[in-house]
Amino acid sequence: MRSAILYGPHDFRIETLPEPVLAEKEYLVNIKACGVCHSEIHQWESKIPGLEYPRFIGHEVSGEISKIGKDCAKFKIGDRVAAWVEGKGYAEQIAVKEERLFLMKHDLPFEHAILEPVACTTNGVIKANIQLGDTVALIGTGFMGLLILQKVKLLGASKIIAVDVRDEMLVLAKQMGADEVINSNNQDVKKTILQHTGDSGVDVSFEIGGLQATLDIAAEITRMEGKLVIFGYHPGKRVINDLGYWNWMAFDIINAHFRDMSTILKGSAIGMSLLNSKKINMGSLITHKLKLDSINEAFELSRDKPNGFIKSVVVMD
Ligand SMILES: [Zn+2]
Missing domain, CATH: 3.40.50.720 (NAD(P)-binding Rossmann-like Domain)
Structure with a gap:
């Protein structure tokens, strides 16, 4: 699977990595969309002391279940899900724990289900x-x-x-x-x-x-x-x-910042239900969709905020 790896300032490279191995209670998710977060821009603009490079960022992920690990019960192959993850989101696949996945309604586009900012x-x-x-x-x-x-x-x-x-x-x-x-x-x-x-x-x-x-x-x-x-x-x-x-x-x-995982997951579940019930209009906010190969450009847009820009999302296919 292909993944974007951040080597340094303005330097994402797309490399092929092995498929993630599933631990217990994990699903393999074929990522469809990952939102570019404002909090990531400074890591891409310059090397932040104390942070390890190369690094795997991207945490606003949605996709489709493609493989089921041991002791999983909640989702089936093909289910559309949004995920709470802490990196590795700019890639074609990711392994995610069951408790951090949230079912999307069929009519919700993947690029609208970027869960972390909603949570x-x-x-x-x-x-x-x-x-x-x-x-x-x-x-x-x-x-x-x-x-x-x-x-x-x-x-x-x-x-x-x-x-x-x-x-x-x-x-x-x-x-x-x-x-x-x-x-x-x-x-x-x-x-x-x-x-x-x-x-x-x-x-x-x-x-x-x-x-x-x-x-x-x-x-x-x-x-x-x-x-x-x-x-x-x-x-x-x-x-x-x-x-x-x-x-x-x-x-x-x-x-209004949160670090406790149970609070974060509760906010994720509520956020997902607001997205699924269309109480939140995400469609007007996603202004730029770019492919994984154009990830550097997606970050440039987030930094420069040209006219009409609100949010860029990296899409995998
Ligand atoms: Zn974010």
């Missing part, structure tokens, strides 16, 4: 414990932000405010249910949000962009005793500009 946003929104009627601001409405938006909408927020720097993302946010949109490049975010919330700030802010700027905005627009949810992935150093202010405002600070 993460599901768990983040659950942890934020949105209440009916809450006002919610989303700071950074790229791919993850638009997934969060759809879930916050399902929970009955009274007002959803999308903040981003790309107008085309804000147009899409509006189509997906945002009540107000703000371009932070040319609008005063704090002033506009205070206007929309009777001068108090929002009940819940989601910091999604993973930047110092988005973190700073979140603190400026959350109401006293409101929830400040740090969802963004922050690979670099970040600082709280004024802890005294955070303190005085009595923010309920929520770290």
Whole structure:
């Protein structure tokens, strides 16, 4: 089977490897799609000290069961599944434990069943414990932000405010249910949000962009005793500009990251049911499909975000 191996900066190579050997309770999955994750870009841009290269990345996988290991009971050959995996996703095949596989409905395209971001946003929104009627601001409405938006909408927020720097993302946010949109490049975010919330700030802010700027905005627009949810992935150093202010405002600070496997798998199961029941529109978010041979290009697109780009997915055939 063919696999993309990351040797160093901008250097994926496609090599042929033996078929994975199945352990107990494992299935062989013929991978059909693997989403390119924002969290992988920095590993591809430069060699990260402490990380071993060559490395096998790719963790947003869906595919078809092609072989059944010992003591497996849940799936049969040909079943379409989404998987929670921790790498090796940019390949034609992968061995996956039964508990980490989730059945896809037949009419769901493989590139829509990239489960990990759906699981993460599901768990983040659950942890934020949105209440009916809450006002919610989303700071950074790229791919993850638009997934969060759809879930916050399902929970009955009274007002959803999308903040981003790309107008085309804000147009899409509006189509997906945002009540107000703000371009932070040319609008005063704090002033506009205070206007929309009777001068108090929002009940819940989601910091999604993973930047110092988005973190700073979140603190400026959350109401006293409101929830400040740090969802963004922050690979670099970040600082709280004024802890005294955070303190005085009595923010309920929520770290929406998860490491416990049972929580992750629970979020995966809920995320899968939302995808299967079409409560989440993934079709509008997958803008670029590239073959395994073009994986470097898929990463370039994710880094450069050209006009119209939201998410790229590597497809195997
Ligand atoms: Zn991911």
